[in-house]
Amino acid sequence: MKADDQPTPRFGLRSFRAKFVLVVGGAVLFDLLLSGGLALWNVQKLSRDATSEVGEGLTTANQEYIRSYADSTALSVDLLLDRVHGDVKALAGVLQAQINDPSRQQQVGATLSHQAPGSVKVVYDAQGDWAQNLPGAPSVISVWGYLLGADHTPLPAVQREIEDSTVIDLVAPTLMASGSPKLQMYYIGPKERPIFRTVPYTDQAQTFDRLYPGHNKAEFWEFFFPGIYGSWQQWARDPALRPVADDITQTAPYTDAITGKLIVSFFHPLWTRDRTGIAGVAGADITLDQLAEVVERVKIAETGFGFLTMSTGNVVAINPSGQAIIGLTSSNDAGTQGVTGLERSLRGSTQPAIASLPLDQNNDGVIQHIMLDNKGERVPYIVVLKRLKPTNLWSSGPIKSEAMSVGIVVPEREIYASLFAAQKSISLATNRILLFQIGAIIVSLLIVFAAVLGISKRITAGLRALAGAAQRLQSKDYSVRVSIPTRDEVGAVGVAFNRMAEQISFHTENLEQLVDERTRELGDANQEISALNEKLRDENIRLGAELAVARHIQMMVLPKPFELEAIPGLEIAAYMRPADEVGGDYYDVLQNGSRVKIGIGDVTGHGLESGVLMLMVQSVARALQETNEGNPHQFLDRLNRAIYKNIERTNTGKHLSLAFLDFEDERVTLSGQHEDVLVMRAGGEVERIDTLDLGLPVGLENDISPFIDTRDIAFGSGDVIVLHTDGVTEAEDEDKRLFGFERLCESVQKRHGRTAEDIKTGIIDDLMAHIGIQKIHDDITLVIIRHT
Secondary structure (H helix, E strand, C coil): CCHHHCCCCCCCCCCHHHHHHHHHHHHHHHHHHHHHHHHHHHHHHHHHHHHHHHHHHHHHHHHHHHHHHHHHHHHHHHHHHHHHHHHHHHHHHHHHHHHHCHHHHHHHHHHHHHHCHHHCCCEEECCCCEEECCECECCEEEECHHHECCCCCECHHHHHHHHHHHHHHHHHHHHHHCCCCCCEEEEECCCCCCCEEEECCCCHHHHHHHHCCCHHHCCHHHHHCCCHHHHHHHHHHCHHHCCCCCCCEEECCEECCCCCCEEEEEEEEEECCCCCCEEEEEEEEEEHHHHHHHHHCCCCCCCCEEEEECCCCEEEEECHHHHHHCCCCCEEECCCCCCCEEECEHHHCCCHHHHCCCCCHHHCCCEEEEEEEECCEEEEEEEEEEECCCEEEECCCCCEEECCEEEEEEEHHHHCHHHHHHHHHHHHHHHHHHHHHHHHHHHHHHHHHHHHHHHHHHHHHHHHHHHHHHHHHHCCCCCCCCCCCCCCHHHHHHHHHHHHHHHHHHHHHHHHHHHHHHHHHHHHHHHHHHHHHHHHHHHHHHHHHHHHHHHHHHHHCCCCHHHHHCCCCEEEEEEEECCCCCCCEEEEEEEECCEEEEEEEEECCCCHHHHHHHHHHHHHHHHHHHCCCCCHHHHHHHHHHHHHHHHHHHCCCCCEEEEEEEEECCEEEEECCCCCEEEECCCCCEEEECCHHHCCCECCCCCCHHHCCEEEECCCCCCEEEEECHHHHCCECCCCCECHHHHHHHHHHHCCCCCHHHHHHHHHHHHHHHHCCCCCCCCEEEEEEEEC
16 A cells, blocks of 8 residues: 555544644643743732832943943043054154164255254243244244353254254144144153254243243253153163053143143153164143043933043043032142142042042942932932053153043932833833733634644644655665655655655665775775875985985085185184075185185075075175175175076076175175174174165165175174074074074173184074974074184
8 A cells, every 4th residue: 555545543542643732732722821821920020029120120221321431431532542642653753763764864854954944043042041943933942051052052962953853843733733632742852952842833931931940950851750761761771661561651630831731741752773762752742621521521311420530549530510529629739840730639539438439440340339418418329430541651750550540420319210200101001911911812822722733634644654654664665655745844854755765775776886886996096096106205206316416515515624724814613504405595705815705695495496596606606706806896796697697597586685704904894785793802792783784685686786885894803703694593492482683692702702613513502402392494504703
């Protein structure tokens, strides 16, 4: 009998349909009755507990709202400060670039001085004992009395500082007109020459005399900002000493000498070219009104307000009504030295709850409930504090880390005003919900009973067909198929069952044939893999032989020990270790009569192509030396032309850094661009010589003669010169730390007074100890030259 012809069993208690109706219908009925009963009970309970539950919900919502408001206000203050930081860093970047390039700084200063003499010419004021340029220039520059000579004109070094700083006239006006509003931007010279150049032009020195008498006879930095310059000097020696990892230093609020307004200054120290000292300061000022405007815009409920406080409790910004509510009093700290600051501390509040507010990190964003006295009435308030990003702060003395906080204060009774209105609405809605819920339960019961009866008949018909077909398939009747017209999951099971039956029938009939075919295919694939393995092994042997030959040729052309020992007046020791079978480093010692030429270079990358290019360089250098080419400039230019044409022909895309030392008649001349040269004097002092401006990488351009330069190096008896490739300084230990130039200097100094061979061996020992078990990723080359 086919599955389609199976009779439909009666609706008995033992049938699947009866069980389905009982289980599913009973479960749904129980769920409806239970959920409906619980819903009615919950509605009644909601009416009784509405006040408590709504109160808690509104409390949570309002607290989250207050926290969000505090977060957004803090972000607004941080954004304002970040925009000012960006403008100061832009100005500092221009000034630092000038300092790093003295020739360009001198040219720019001379050009601007010629075009705008009013920016560099100052006029002496006998009454104030200072000099200042006349109005009309983009900036005002003030020169204090102790920076003037006997003729009341700036000392020569001070005058150079005036001219070098004129570049601010080009940059600062644009920065003032863009970004966050700023009161002024300026440059202040180093401690030895603290000239004061400010944009826009104001009566700067005159206002200083009026607001800070006696300043002109005291050292500028220690008079106005005691301790700040010393902190910067410590940063120059060790940047890790910065409290916050940023060069920007912010001051506490103080009275501006020019406008008389309360301001906050942002300083960015400028470093000397060797980064060991302070070369001046770039700065900008914003008024306290700008910070106050952000927090004074806070408007929560009717009388809620915000304030901005430092970690010491000194309030930087607050509106007048808020100041009165939390009981703050203001005073100016007018000492005999330093700028005049604003003192308005929470700790001095007339409200004890405000005076005892915790300002530490653990209370960031925590809702605090306090009681404040308002005309004899105890009024509950909510307070939340949100910390800003930390910054370097100068208040008095050394610079320290500071994280200001935004505070939000709002009366509790204004926050909960909506609670009472909600209670009435809940009571009215409760009665309506009870009626609707009872009606919904009755309708749902009728619909569920009808649906369960209909679906059970539809589902069980397909299941019966599947059960019968499965029994026939179990009896190895693989021709069985089922027909289920539904398009639900049961219908999908029927389709899957028919496909399974077809696949079982197919695989049963064709299993042996499939096994034979797969066996033959596996055998063919195994033969192909064996053949490929054999070819790969032969290729590896061939390539290994070629690399061995190339490495042997490369090592053959290196200077032999007896060649180095035969050079009078010099001890030379060398070491080279390729990272691969064939390296890309180059060094050679060529002697022709009394002239000795020592070369060192590093081809980009390593491997066979780099090794071949190294051999080209060695051959061309040897040929030029043998032709008595004694001009270092011509030598390097001709070598580059030959190498460039070979690279162009081979199309390898390689080039190399290359430098030469020419030694003749006790004189050493350095040419070409490579790693820095280290010189240890007979007394133990170490010098670092930069080769960046002495050439261009060889093979990069056909003509590099405009870039080639030479430098003479004093090389007396006992002096040692160390040449190396970047494989030495960039070698990494297991923590990815580089060996570095400083470790190289220390390793050389430890061997002061020893032979060149001892120095070389010691450096290699230190280098290998640093590398440890790590893989060497780059070629290592080291050449030690000692003048006997």
